[in-house]
Amino acid sequence: MTEQTEKQRAKKKQIIAAAIRCFVEKGFHATSTAEICKAAGMSPGNLFHYYPTKNAIIEAIALQDQADFATLLQLEQVTDSTIETVITIMTRLIQLYNEPTYARLSLEIIAEASRNPAINNTFIKNEKIVRQRLVDILRHGVSNGQIDPELSIENTASWLMTIADGAIGRDLMEPEFHLADRLGSFIYIIKKILMPIK
Amino acid sequence: MTEQTEKQRAKKKQIIAAAIRCFVEKGFHATSTAEICKAAGMSPGNLFHYYPTKNAIIEAIALQDQADFATLLQLEQVTDSTIETVITIMTRLIQLYNEPTYARLSLEIIAEASRNPAINNTFIKNEKIVRQRLVDILRHGVSNGQIDPELSIENTASWLMTIADGAIGRDLMEPEFHLADRLGSFIYIIKKILMPIK
Numbered sequence: 001m002t003e004q005t006e007k008q009r010a011k012k013k014q015i016i017a018a019a020i021r022c023f024v025e026k027g028f029h030a031t032s033t034a035e036i037c038k039a040a041g042m043s044p045g046n047l048f049h050y051y052p053t054k055n056a057i058i059e060a061i062a063l064q065d066q067a068d069f070a071t072l073l074q075l076e077q078v079t080d081s082t083i084e085t086v087i088t089i090m091t092r093l094i095q096l097y098n099e100p101t102y103a104r105l106s107l108e109i110i111a112e113a114s115r116n117p118a119i120n121n122t123f124i125k126n127e128k129i130v131r132q133r134l135v136d137i138l139r140h141g142v143s144n145g146q147i148d149p150e151l152s153i154e155n156t157a158s159w160l161m162t163i164a165d166g167a168i169g170r171d172l173m174e175p176e177f178h179l180a181d182r183l184g185s186f187i188y189i190i191k192k193i194l195m196p197i198k
Numbered sequence: 199m200t201e202q203t204e205k206q207r208a209k210k211k212q213i214i215a216a217a218i219r220c221f222v223e224k225g226f227h228a229t230s231t232a233e234i235c236k237a238a239g240m241s242p243g244n245l246f247h248y249y250p251t252k253n254a255i256i257e258a259i260a261l262q263d264q265a266d267f268a269t270l271l272q273l274e275q276v277t278d279s280t281i282e283t284v285i286t287i288m289t290r291l292i293q294l295y296n297e298p299t300y301a302r303l304s305l306e307i308i309a310e311a312s313r314n315p316a317i318n319n320t321f322i323k324n325e326k327i328v329r330q331r332l333v334d335i336l337r338h339g340v341s342n343g344q345i346d347p348e349l350s351i352e353n354t355a356s357w358l359m360t361i362a363d364g365a366i367g368r369d370l371m372e373p374e375f376h377l378a379d380r381l382g383s384f385i386y387i388i389k390k391i392l393m394p395i396k
Contacts, residue, residue, distance in 0.1 A: 029228045104312045111309035114302045114370055127371045155383030158372060166364025172312055173325045174356060185353035193387050
């Protein structure tokens with residue numbers, strides 16, 4: 001029984017990996033299920049057994065994304081500094097968003113989401129999880145005096161998410177962008193945004 | 199002669215408008231030149247006379263974008279405050295990026311640019327024009343003491359562009375995002391980033 005589940009999980013992983021390769025290369029819209037079958041080395045019947053539609057595959061990718069976000073929001077080292085906590089989350093987010101495959105897939109999905117409400121809803125949900133976490137942390141920081149009380153919490157969380165989203169595939173727009181060189185400035189800017197004005 | 203040129207210009211405008219409608223609705227990749235012809239009410243021969251390829255149309259859209267940026271960077275009211283100047287440019291940029299058609303077309307083009315270097319290069323050029331303008335203004339602001347000298351000019355300009363790019367079609371990711379309600383917070387954040395620490 002467990003072995004069977006292992007096998008199924010492996011099959012699903014194989015399909016998702018193949019689909020991601022196809023979507024990155026050709027685009028979500030331009031990829032057919034036949035192409036995903038070919039890339040996964042699987043028959044259409046077999047693929048259909050796991051994912052009946054291309055949308056079901058995108059849904060699975062979004063759930064994987066949700067799991068990635070959950071890991072990213074798990075802070076092993078709880079620090080007393082609210083600002084440091086925000087910086088850790090933002091840095092992890094931006095690092096994830098700069099992984100080439102993740103970035104290209106995200107751009108593809110965002111473009112598709114603008115036309116496809118089902119895809120859009122799943123990604124809205126994921127974005128909301130991270131934003132709500134930022135809201136909670138910022139609120140805590142205002143209450144303990146570490147965060148500028150003049151900031152609107154909800155709006156600030158939203159602009160922080162805007163910065164992160166803008167970093168998706170940044171090097172496409174700016175080939176000289178290397179995250180490692182820019183991270184120091186990023187942290188400095190986030191600190192300035194959040195600190196109380198003395 | 200002038201009338202002929204007027205006519206040509208009108209035809210081109212008609213093609214670009216039709217192409218934008220198609221790209222927004224179906225995606226750049228999924229739109230055929232036949233569909234653009236149909237949307238523009240034009241024969242393939244006629245379309246071909248103005249734009250021999252789909253890439254030529256995207257190039258024309260990018261040039262239009264360059265013209266939009268030029269207008270956006272033209273500041274009629276020169277102010278003595280460097281920070282106000284940056285805020286004016288950033289606000290205009292974000293307002294443009296939140297126009298629904300502009301946003302959807304941009305998302306489409308960014309996704310396509312990740313696979314198509316010709317498209318990418320044109321948009322890199324446009325992004326660079328705005329970023330360079332921000333660099334010049336920030337540098338001026340540091341020299342006149344209005345901008346935090348601890349900021350890395352190049353990196354800050356790059357993060358400002360990141361915020362703007364993240365605002366493209368923001369309401370897709372966050373349906374409760376209404377730019378008008380968020381603009382006050384945005385301006386407050388930009389001010390905090392740029393001001394010298396006292």
